[in-house]
Amino acid sequence: MYKRDDTVAIHGHEYFDPISGAFIVPIYQSAIFKHMDEEGRLRSTDRGTDLKYSREENPTVRALEKLLTKLDSGEDALCFCSGMAAISTTLIGLLDKGDKVLITKEAYGTTIELVEDLRKYSIEVEMVYPDTEKILESITKDVKVVFLETMTNPTLKVIDIKEVAKACLDEGVLLL
Numbered sequence: 001m002y003k004r005d006d007t008v009a010i011h012g013h014e015y016f017d018p019i020s021g022a023f024i025v026p027i028y029q030s031a032i033f034k035h036m037d038e039e040g041r042l043r044s045t046d047r048g049t050d051l052k053y054s055r056e057e058n059p060t061v062r063a064l065e066k067l068l069t070k071l072d073s074g075e076d077a078l079c080f081c082s083g084m085a086a087i088s089t090t091l092i093g094l095l096d097k098g099d100k101v102l103i104t105k106e107a108y109g110t111t112i113e114l115v116e117d118l119r120k121y122s123i124e125v126e127m128v129y130p131d132t133e134k135i136l137e138s139i140t141k142d143v144k145v146v147f148l149e150t151m152t153n154p155t156l157k158v159i160d161i162k163e164v165a166k167a168c169l170d171e172g173v174l175l176l
Contacts, residue, residue, distance in 0.1 A: 005071055012070045013063045025063040030054055084110055090176060091115070091145065097122040099144040104130035104159070106152035115147070132160040139167045145174045 015025045033051045037043055043051040051057060065077040080086040095101060095118065103115050105127045115125045128138045130152040139146060146168055151158055168175040 008070050009067065012067050014066075015063055025060055028054065028058055028060045030058075083108075084114070087111055087147075087176075088114055091118065091147070094145055094174065095121075095123050098124075100124040100126060100142055101145045101147060102126045102128060102135070102138055102143045103147045104128055104135070104149070104152055106130040106155055106157065107147065107149055108153050111147070111149075130155075130157045130159065132163055135159060135164055136167050139164070139171055139173055141171050141173075143171070143173050145176060147176045 013025050016023050031054055033043060033053070035042060035050070035052060045051055045057045045059075045062060047057070049057045051059075061079050065079050068077040068079070069075065078086075078089075080089065091101065091114065101115055101118070101123060103112065103125065105112075112127075115123075119125055126138060126143070128134050135146070135148070146164065148159055148161065148164060150161070165175055167173075
């Protein structure tokens with residue numbers, strides 16, 4: 001429907017409330033929602049999740065997810081309340097026993113703690129010096145996921161993401 005990203009970013013949510021005439025998604029700050037509608041049916045989201053608590057699903061966040069999906073031409077999106085929630089959900093969802101994750105030695109401390117904790121689930125962790133060449137040397141077919149930050153923490157080294165992405169694509173490795 002909309003062609004330009006800036007138009008999609010503003011109007012791509014397609015929200016409209018016929019009762020009030022509002023065409024901008026309201027900010028739902030509710031912690032809980034009424035479970036049943038007027039006919040006694042459970043309220044559910046477009047994902048089929050019962051709409052009960054904001055921490056499980058929230059109409060404002062869902063509108064953002066739909067908008068991001070359109071902007072990225074994706075199938076769906078999932079938003080989180082923190083970076084660590086997103087990182088842990090993604091890594092735990094992708095990695096299985098015997099898989100290997102590659103991460104720089106200068107990542108956010110809590111991310112390093114998380115991947116270190118994944119070792120107890122028989123997930124191999126390789127920590128590499130935050131240098132593009134060192135990272136490229138470590139990307140092999142036995143690595144399932146490479147986790148990079150745009151700039152390292154705390155020394156703000158900048159990794160050549162395009163080069164790392166190309167190497168990951170060539171080896172069939174996921175890049176986060």
